[in-house]
Amino acid sequence: MTNPFSLKGKVIVQCGGTGLLGRELVNGLGQAGATLVVGTRDPTKFGPDLERAREAGVEVQVEKLIVSDEASVNAFRDAVLAKNGRVDGLVYNTVSRPMKGERPHADEWRDSMETNATGLYLTLNAFTEVMAKQPTGGSIVNISSMMGMVGPNMANYEGTGISLTPCPDYFFHKAGMINVSRYYASVYGTKGVRCNVVSPGGIFNPDSPQPDAFLEKYNKRTMTGRMANSDEMNGAVIFLLSDASSYVTGVNIPVDGGFTAK
Amino acid sequence: MNSPKGKTIWITGGAGYLGTPTTIALDQCCAKVLCIDLPGKAAALIKEANLQRTVPIELDVNDPATLPAAVADLIAEHGAPDGLAHLTVASSVGHTLEDLPAEAFQATLDRSLVPTFVLCRELAKSMQATSGGSIVLFSSMYGLVPPDKHAYQEEMKPNPIDYGVSKAGMIQLARYLAMHYGPDGIRFNCIAPGPFPNPKAQAANPDFVKTLNQKTMLRRIGRNEEMLGPVLFLLSEQASYITGQTLSVDGGWTAW
Numbered sequence: 001m002t003n004p005f006s007l008k009g010k011v012i013v014q015c016g017g018t019g020l021l022g023r024e025l026v027n028g029l030g031q032a033g034a035t036l037v038v039g040t041r042d043p044t045k046f047g048p049d050l051e052r053a054r055e056a057g058v059e060v061q062v063e064k065l066i067v068s069d070e071a072s073v074n075a076f077r078d079a080v081l082a083k084n085g086r087v088d089g090l091v092y093n094t095v096s097r098p099m100k101g102e103r104p105h106a107d108e109w110r111d112s113m114e115t116n117a118t119g120l121y122l123t124l125n126a127f128t129e130v131m132a133k134q135p136t137g138g139s140i141v142n143i144s145s146m147m148g149m150v151g152p153n154m155a156n157y158e159g160t161g162i163s164l165t166p167c168p169d170y171f172f173h174k175a176g177m178i179n180v181s182r183y184y185a186s187v188y189g190t191k192g193v194r195c196n197v198v199s200p201g202g203i204f205n206p207d208s209p210q211p212d213a214f215l216e217k218y219n220k221r222t223m224t225g226r227m228a229n230s231d232e233m234n235g236a237v238i239f240l241l242s243d244a245s246s247y248v249t250g251v252n253i254p255v256d257g258g259f260t261a262k
Numbered sequence: 263m264n265s266p267k268g269k270t271i272w273i274t275g276g277a278g279y280l281g282t283p284t285t286i287a288l289d290q291c292c293a294k295v296l297c298i299d300l301p302g303k304a305a306a307l308i309k310e311a312n313l314q315r316t317v318p319i320e321l322d323v324n325d326p327a328t329l330p331a332a333v334a335d336l337i338a339e340h341g342a343p344d345g346l347a348h349l350t351v352a353s354s355v356g357h358t359l360e361d362l363p364a365e366a367f368q369a370t371l372d373r374s375l376v377p378t379f380v381l382c383r384e385l386a387k388s389m390q391a392t393s394g395g396s397i398v399l400f401s402s403m404y405g406l407v408p409p410d411k412h413a414y415q416e417e418m419k420p421n422p423i424d425y426g427v428s429k430a431g432m433i434q435l436a437r438y439l440a441m442h443y444g445p446d447g448i449r450f451n452c453i454a455p456g457p458f459p460n461p462k463a464q465a466a467n468p469d470f471v472k473t474l475n476q477k478t479m480l481r482r483i484g485r486n487e488e489m490l491g492p493v494l495f496l497l498s499e500q501a502s503y504i505t506g507q508t509l510s511v512d513g514g515w516t517a518w
Contacts, residue, residue, distance in 0.1 A: 004287075004491050005265070182517045189479030189514055201503070223444030228503045235500025244491025247456070247484045250517025251510050258444060261437045261506025 004244035008033030011084040012241060015039045015065060015123055016094035020205055020230045021143070023049050025093060028234030029241070030058025034089070037080050039065030067094050067119030077126045086134055089241040090127045092120060092177075093143045099167035109169050116173040120180070128188050128195075137192020141240045142181050143233070144199045146256045148174025153221065160214035174199075178252050185250035194249040196240045201256025203228045223258025265291040266345055266396075266497040272296040272336075272385075274323045275349030277303035279460035282311075283487040284347065287494060289313040296340060298323055298350075323350050324373035326380045333384040342388035345396045345497040348378060353425040362422065370424035375431045382435065382450070386443050394447025398496045399436050401454040403512050405429030413473045429454075433508050440506035449505040451496050456512025458484040479514025 012029055016022045017038035030036050030053055040046055043062045053060050063079050066072040080087060096115035099108040124140065131138030152166040178197050185195040202218055204210065204227035210218070219225050236253050239245050254260045269292050276285040276297035285307065288295045295316040297304040304318030317340065321332055337343075352373035354366040382397060389395035402425070409421040433452050440450040457474040464471050464483075475482050492511050495501055510516050 003265075005495070182514075185514050186479045186518050190481050194480075223441050223505050224503065225445050232503040235495065235498070235502070236504065238500070239491065239495045242491070244495060245511075246491070247480070247488035247511050247513050248492065248509070249479055250514040253504065253509060254507055255503050257503050258437075258440050258506035262441055 005238055005242045006033050007089070007238065007242055009035075010088035010241070011035045011037070011080070011086055012089040012091065013037050013039065013080055013087055013127065014091040014093060015067060016092075018045050018049065019093070019095075020203055021200065021233055022093050024231040024234060025091060025237060026053050026060060027056060027058060028231060028238060029091070030060060031056065032238045032242075034241075035059075035084060037061040037063060037084065039063050039067075039076050041066060067123050068114040070122050073122045073126050077130065081130065087127055087130050088136065088138050090123070090131075090138070090140045091143065091237060091241070092123055092140070094119060094123075097167070097170065099169050104167050104169075112169040113173065116169065117176065120173075120177060124180070124184055128184055128193055131193045132188055132191035135192075137194070139241050139245070140181070140184065140193065140195040141237050142177050142195070142197045143237075144177045144197045144252065145170070145174045146199050146201045146254055146260050147171050148176075148178050149199060149252075149254065149260050156214065156217050156221065160217065161211045162214055181252070182250045189249060194240075194245070196245070196248060196250065197252040198233055198236045198240065199252055199254045199256065199260075200233050201228055201254070201259045203230050205230075221259060222256070223262065226257065228255065228257060265494045266499075267291045268293050269344035269497075270294045270296075270341055271345045271347065271497060272298060272343045273347045273349065274298045275351070276347070277307040278349065280455065280458055280486050280489055281347075281349045282307060284490040284493045285316060286311050286313065287490040289316045291494070294340065296336065296343070323348075323381060324352050324377050326372070326377040329377055329380045330384055333381065337388050342392050343385065343395065344389075344392075345398070346381075346385055347398045347400075347493050347497065348381065349400050351400070351425070352428065354422045356419065357422065358419055359423055362424070367424040370428050371431075374428040375435065378432065378435060382439055386439070386446070386448050389448050390443070390446045394449075396449045396451075396497045396501065397439070398493055399432045399450065399452045400429075401432040401452045401508060402426070402429040403454055403456045403510065403515050405431075405433055406454055406508075406510070406516050410477065413470070413477065415467075415470060418467070418470065436508065437506045444505060449501070451501070451504060451506070452508040453489075453492050453496070454508050454510045454512065454516070455489065456484055456510065456515040458486060458489070477515055478512065479518060482513065484511065484513060
């Protein structure tokens with residue numbers, strides 16, 4: 001039996017690859033055999049990670065991508081097709097967090113929606129059309145968050161030294177992402193395009209660890225008693241991109257240590 | 263990669279239509295597989311598919327009274343498992359909702375939820391002593407949504423209420439047990455399959471299959487080999503941060 005989880009021979013496009021989660025995805029998808037194209041705002045920022053991936057034997061193509069700019073999205077799509085001829089999978093991991101502070105401004109909200117809502121729409125539109133024309137269809141995985149499923153538990157933050165109130169835009173666009181994924185799953189279902197969501201819980205950042213007071217509170221609100229490691233999203237994303245999930249569409253998989261199951 | 267490579271896995275109902283491809287896939291990656299099914303079924307599958315690492319076990323896992331002793335015997339002989347995929351079902355057959363005897367409803371719960379709880383508790387006890395594990399229970403789309411009355415032709419009886427209630431219960435069993443055994447490194451999740459009628463049912467009701475097709479976003483019923491990926495994934499270390507969840511494998515049935 002061939003490995004149903006293998007991404008060998010599949011062209012996978014990953015939007016956003018320089019963050020904590022994105023860097024691990026690059027390695028994970030690459031090691032699963034994908035021909036990987038990463039679209040990122042500033043390809044020069046990708047330097048050290050690219051080297052790290054190449055040392056691990058993963059070949060990655062990097063292209064500039066501004067998801068809120070329709071011309072940039074279309075140019076990115078055309079570059080991917082020119083080099084690879086097709087697209088079998090899309091991982092939308094781009095996020096921008098322009099909202100700051102206790103009383104964020106409407107300008108910041110609009111800025112957030114440009115990337116997080118309009119950018120998602122432009123990217124999904126561009127690539128679903130490509131996939132729908134291919135006889136083998138394709139698979140889309142949108143990276144949402146448990147914050148797209150539940151409100152912030154303010155008790156997690158009180159007295160921890162984390163001063164910023166969680167900003168509302170994130171809870172709006174991550175929730176919207178979950179339901180717009182069902183939309184694309186339905187509209188493109190007959191064209192062999194599947195669309196699903198992975199919703200991570202809190203991820204431990206070893207480079208800039210969360211305060212101990214926060215960890216102590218947060219960990220107790222999970223079933224596993226700990227935050228996620230940054231590579232623990234890879235399995236769900238690979239599963240959803242691969243042929244192992246051929247009858248899975250329109251779902252949201254929370255990878256959150258049980259945070260939203262209680 | 264995403265498989266429970268080198269592990270010992272138990273699969274109940276592993277020789278049935280839905281379980282067979284999963285059992286075959288487990289046989290190829292696991293150290294040992296216990297295929298638990300009705301008398302003769304597992305042995306026949308092992309012979310037919312030439313399985314190398316699978317042991318046939320004849321055990322009624324729907325009987326809570328005999329389960330603890332039977333599980334203890336299996337662990338004594340084969341060691342503690344690293345994972346369980348629990349596909350066995352119980353259901354009333356042939357009644358309309360109006361004439362369903364209370365005893366038949368009760369029997370379904372007694373032969374599904376109660377033994378599943380007992381089985382999970384016994385296995386969790388043995389997994390606490392090792393290094394944790396992963397248990398995958400089987401719910402159904404009918405544990406999430408009711409059967410559509412309008413989809414059934416006149417002579418057919420809709421999927422019974424006792425079945426759906428027992429499958430809804432599986433989802434909460436998984437959540438409750440995930441919370442309780444989380445600190446021990448034991449994960450519990452549910453799979454909620456959509457329409458996977460077996461070939462006999464497909465042949466008997468071709469028009470009904472057409473209706474089922476139209477009720478999914480992919481406009482087709484599931485094939486039994488499409489269940490092995492979700493099961494192997496949730497049993498594997500690649501799902502190490504997923505617990506208490508229900509994964510629908512239904513072609514989008516419950517997403518619109």
